[in-house]
Structure formats: C-alpha cells, structure tokens
Amino acid sequence: MTMDFSRDKPIYSQLVDRICGDLIKGNVQLGDKLPSVREYAIESGVNVNTVQRVYKELEAMDLTETRRGQGTFITSDEKRIIALREEMMYQLADNFLTSIEALGFSKEEMVHVLQNRG
Known part of the structure; x- marks a missing residue:
C-alpha cells in the first residue's frame, strides 16, 4: 500500500x-x-x-x-520524545499564527474562536 x-x-x-x-x-x-x-x-x-x-x-x-x-x-530516551512533542507543538502553533496573520485575523480573534469551539 x-x-x-x-x-x-x-x-x-x-x-x-x-x-x-x-x-x-x-x-x-x-x-x-x-x-x-x-x-x-x-x-x-x-x-x-x-x-x-x-x-x-x-x-x-x-x-x-x-x-x-x-x-x-x-x-x-523518553525525554527526547517529550522534547519532540513540545517542538512539534510549537512548530504547529507558529505555522497557525503565520497563517491567520496572513489572512488578517488577530491572535485575540482566534483565541476567542478556539475557546468557543472547545
């Protein structure tokens, strides 16, 4: 496959x-x-x-x-996997922030949306 x-x-x-x-x-x-x-x-x-x-x-x-x-x-090495998880989380957050800013949304707007979608 x-x-x-x-x-x-x-x-x-x-x-x-x-x-x-x-x-x-x-x-x-x-x-x-x-x-x-x-x-x-x-x-x-x-x-x-x-x-x-x-x-x-x-x-x-x-x-x-x-x-x-x-x-x-x-x-x-479990610590390495924990570090990888954190690295990927921050990378995803950075990519998300770059995308929303490119579309003209503010961080505050997106926080509000995310909190209400929970």
Whole structure:
C-alpha cells in the first residue's frame, strides 16, 4: 500500500513527519524496531534512497539509532520524545499564527474562536 504525499513538501520530510507523529501519538513505542529500508520503501511506495534519507534524518534528530546487523530502532530516551512533542507543538502553533496573520485575523480573534469551539 502506497501513501499519499503532498506536492508542497519533500517526500522524505513528509515521511519524517509521519514517523514523528506516530511517536507522539504512541503508535510507535520507545525501542521499537523500524521496518528495513527496503520494507518501508515498498510500504510507502517510494524509492529506497528516500527512505535512507528519512532514517538518516531521524538519527540526526536523535530519534533513532542504527545497530549494525540488527536494523534501525526508535530511541529509548523518553525525554527526547517529550522534547519532540513540545517542538512539534510549537512548530504547529507558529505555522497557525503565520497563517491567520496572513489572512488578517488577530491572535485575540482566534483565541476567542478556539475557546468557543472547545
């Protein structure tokens, strides 16, 4: 089964975001083994080189570690996942604020709307 990708962001970046989202939601647990590069390439419908880049990016973010001959594993550092959750929360908030300001809405207006939608 292939995944759907947006045209406005590189595929490798979208895959990194999906894995990070799975980590935050608990769909992937600390210490879990990720599929092999080839398996994930087939699963996602992308080139093997793209998945290699995804795995390198995750390792550079200290979210995974590669064990020679065993594969790639999610970090067992719970503090790193907590930090990732916070980073993503602030990134989403910044993107949201940029979008509403570009449309001419004030932060106060949006706070009011969000509080009333609860």
